[in-house]
Amino acid sequence: GILLQDMAQETAKLQALRKLMVEQKIDAYIIPHNDAHSSEYTAEADERIKFISGFSGSAGTAVVSFTDALLWTDGRYFLQAEKELEPGWKLMKMVATEQFSNYLLWLKAKMAQKTKVGYDPILFPAKRVEVITKDLADLQVSLIPIEENLIDKIWTGKPPSPIKPVMVHDVKYSGCSTEEKLQKVKALLNAKKCNVIVLSSLDEIAWILNLRGGDIEFNPMFLSYLLIVFDAKTEVFLYSDPAKFKDPTVENYLKTLDIHLLPYPKIFEDLKTLKGKAIGISLDSANAKLVQAINIKENTSIDIQDSIQVLKLMKNTVELNGFRECHKRDGAGLVAYLAWLEHQLNVLNRTDITEFTGAEKVLEFRKSILNFQGLSFGTISSIGPNGSVIHYEPHADNCKVITNKEVYLLDSGCQYLDGTTDVTRTVHYGVPRDIEKEMYTRVLLGNLCLERAIFPNNKVVNGSMLDMYARKYLWEVCEDYCHGTGHGVGHFLGVHEGPIGISLYRKVPFEDGFVCTNEPGYYKDGEYGIRIENQMICKKCEKNPSYLCFENVTMAPYSKSLIDWKLLSKQDIEYVNAYHKKVHDTLAPLLKDDPIALKYLAKECEPHVCQAITDLSVSYTHLRAHETSLHLVCRLLLEKKKY
Numbered sequence: 001g002i003l004l005q006d007m008a009q010e011t012a013k014l015q016a017l018r019k020l021m022v023e024q025k026i027d028a029y030i031i032p033h034n035d036a037h038s039s040e041y042t043a044e045a046d047e048r049i050k051f052i053s054g055f056s057g058s059a060g061t062a063v064v065s066f067t068d069a070l071l072w073t074d075g076r077y078f079l080q081a082e083k084e085l086e087p088g089w090k091l092m093k094m095v096a097t098e099q100f101s102n103y104l105l106w107l108k109a110k111m112a113q114k115t116k117v118g119y120d121p122i123l124f125p126a127k128r129v130e131v132i133t134k135d136l137a138d139l140q141v142s143l144i145p146i147e148e149n150l151i152d153k154i155w156t157g158k159p160p161s162p163i164k165p166v167m168v169h170d171v172k173y174s175g176c177s178t179e180e181k182l183q184k185v186k187a188l189l190n191a192k193k194c195n196v197i198v199l200s201s202l203d204e205i206a207w208i209l210n211l212r213g214g215d216i217e218f219n220p221m222f223l224s225y226l227l228i229v230f231d232a233k234t235e236v237f238l239y240s241d242p243a244k245f246k247d248p249t250v251e252n253y254l255k256t257l258d259i260h261l262l263p264y265p266k267i268f269e270d271l272k273t274l275k276g277k278a279i280g281i282s283l284d285s286a287n288a289k290l291v292q293a294i295n296i297k298e299n300t301s302i303d304i305q306d307s308i309q310v311l312k313l314m315k316n317t318v319e320l321n322g323f324r325e326c327h328k329r330d331g332a333g334l335v336a337y338l339a340w341l342e343h344q345l346n347v348l349n350r351t352d353i354t355e356f357t358g359a360e361k362v363l364e365f366r367k368s369i370l371n372f373q374g375l376s377f378g379t380i381s382s383i384g385p386n387g388s389v390i391h392y393e394p395h396a397d398n399c400k401v402i403t404n405k406e407v408y409l410l411d412s413g414c415q416y417l418d419g420t421t422d423v424t425r426t427v428h429y430g431v432p433r434d435i436e437k438e439m440y441t442r443v444l445l446g447n448l449c450l451e452r453a454i455f456p457n458n459k460v461v462n463g464s465m466l467d468m469y470a471r472k473y474l475w476e477v478c479e480d481y482c483h484g485t486g487h488g489v490g491h492f493l494g495v496h497e498g499p500i501g502i503s504l505y506r507k508v509p510f511e512d513g514f515v516c517t518n519e520p521g522y523y524k525d526g527e528y529g530i531r532i533e534n535q536m537i538c539k540k541c542e543k544n545p546s547y548l549c550f551e552n553v554t555m556a557p558y559s560k561s562l563i564d565w566k567l568l569s570k571q572d573i574e575y576v577n578a579y580h581k582k583v584h585d586t587l588a589p590l591l592k593d594d595p596i597a598l599k600y601l602a603k604e605c606e607p608h609v610c611q612a613i614t615d616l617s618v619s620y621t622h623l624r625a626h627e628t629s630l631h632l633v634c635r636l637l638l639e640k641k642k643y
Helices: 007-024 048-053 075-084 103-110 126-137 150-154 178-191 202-209 248-256 266-273 288-292 307-313 317-346 355-367 384-388 434-451 463-475 570-591 595-605 620-642
Strands: 028-032 061-065 069-073 090-093 116-119 142-145 196-199 225-230 234-239 259-262 278-281 300-303 372-375 380-383 408-412 414-416 423-427 486-488 497-502 515-518 521-524 528-531 534-540 547-552
Touching (some): 007 048, 007 061, 007 150, 075 090, 126 142, 178 196, 178 202, 178 225, 225 266, 248 259, 266 288, 307 497, 434 463, 570 595
Parallel strands (some): 278 300
Antiparallel strands (some): 028 061, 225 234, 372 414, 408 423
């Protein structure tokens, strides 16, 4: 990683970049957090924002002019950016209330006429380049492609591109062969009148080919492009580093499927040779350099948008059962850690366990689990004020000691051959304050409200309509959280899988077989953070298949010491009790050799006895009234969409 540097060193980096900007005759340079494949997480060799600014978050865009060095990121990373940005950099918050809520607004306001803005075309999706070019052209500002990345030119000691071995993902886990998936892709292209498809998204390539790699930390994918030609004979061309495919099993697999393995950069040369083809490509994800390599005089280019992503979202029966099974094992590992931690703090009175060693310990508990392949993201192990940093990640030399006097938030997950997990539990091993209990309970109620949502199976209801279910109990006390409520989850792929999600901005309708998270939260800056996250399968309702509902597959108890039971209705309490019984009955056999974990599990899953509710403001009738209003809003949105 890049250590924080003093002003002189930081200024030297910016001076070196600005010197190159003078040579290129540009007035500003845009640096996205991206790679050639529009990946959310990137290999170390692509962490250019981290090198130039110090910010290590997974979302952001930097702009450097001759007077400013600015970083835009979203609410998940505000506190992290404030801590990590080196001297000379300014954080620009991506919120609607800010004057310059995105970098394009700033460029349009600050760049003088006839100035030039540089960018690397391999790091920008083609559609994004089209939008920026048009917006800046209206102001007579030019967007200039620069083939050689300017950050790379000043990055001494830049890590090499990764060369991790590729493996076959057995059909007993994937549930669908590559031959079957190619037929699905062909049918999709036929409907769009295409006979060629060019893919650059790494998860799409890994999914179609039933191959997995390790080029990007936490993401079992490999740097590659895929070209498929559907003529009289289907031909598949995979562009990647051949050194990754030396395993005899993998070599034989490619040979059996007649997949042509070619050098990674050769895709640009081969695209130029295509003639008379109708080429499907996603302008939202394919980089501008790739799209520009297509000879549009000799071929037709058709934007297929996120069609392959939607195919991948529809999990088959084997994949869905895999999610259920891996969450059982993963839940056992998580409970074993939480029980161990409570024992260390409250029985052994240890004061030397840090957020970092806690993260290492939970990994230790999970490493021995069947089908374990690694973490699905960096573990967020945070105590007290660090919990309010939404994407906090502890480091060995800079973290806090875990105690039983503050709220502890653990957001963690793993990659297994049969699924990907992402679960958050917030606990307190001492006596929490009343306000902490209230806010935890409001977050829990929002989580349960979304989990119990039932909505029409009409390919209309989307994440923006469902989002309010999770927020309403916080909204009642004029509180909120500045991140989405949920994201799609890949099957032994990326833990964040688009294009579905649950937030104000997610417009893709939910369908049977989608998998997503449910993770409302509350964050008190400088004091504590609360988040409760489960993974859910969207499925048809048993009573009426014309409606959809959710199945929670996460197996880990909620923190009973943080629940203010007075805020729960009788039905809420019964629902929590039923979940805890299921968790206990599922995990107890897996923890039979761990008496500390078994004791903890029994304690946390013990049913709560319902008390008479006297506070009418939280009565079941009141809660039902709120649900009715939400259904009304959804119905109005649906009616509006109809017309």
